[in-house]
Amino acid sequence: MSSQARVRGGCLVGDDPAVLLDSMFDIRGSAMQRSLKLFIDSETKYTVKKSYRGLSQKGPAATGEFIDDYRDVSGVKVEFHTVVHQNGEKFAEGVLSEIIINAEVDESLFEK
Numbered sequence: 001m002s003s004q005a006r007v008r009g010g011c012l013v014g015d016d017p018a019v020l021l022d023s024m025f026d027i028r029g030s031a032m033q034r035s036l037k038l039f040i041d042s043e044t045k046y047t048v049k050k051s052y053r054g055l056s057q058k059g060p061a062a063t064g065e066f067i068d069d070y071r072d073v074s075g076v077k078v079e080f081h082t083v084v085h086q087n088g089e090k091f092a093e094g095v096l097s098e099i100i101i102n103a104e105v106d107e108s109l110f111e112k
Contacts, residue, residue, distance in 0.1 A: 007020070065083070
């Protein structure tokens with residue numbers, strides 16, 4: 001498996017300046033190579049967009065994930081809002097209300 005990444009330079013995501021990181025990687029067991037573009041906010045250094053070729057219900061699709069509402073959770077910045085577009089159309093939206101890292105888990109949940 002091989003991969004490579006390049007910083008492509010500045011761009012805008014909406015009205016906000018970002019840096020584009022373009023990466024290529026191999027799919028294990030396949031001759032195919034995939035591309036993933038990460039758009040990193042110039043000020044916060046958070047990922048604000050991911051762009052890749054994905055699969056939709058209708059077949060291959062240009063997919064973009066727009067990420068925002070980062071919050072501190074146990075010392076880690078986590079995104080609470082994501083909007084997914086496929087072929088330029090809004091496909092899905094996810095909003096998290098709470099994230100607990102290293103939460104206590106009742107051992108009885110694993111009993112048979």
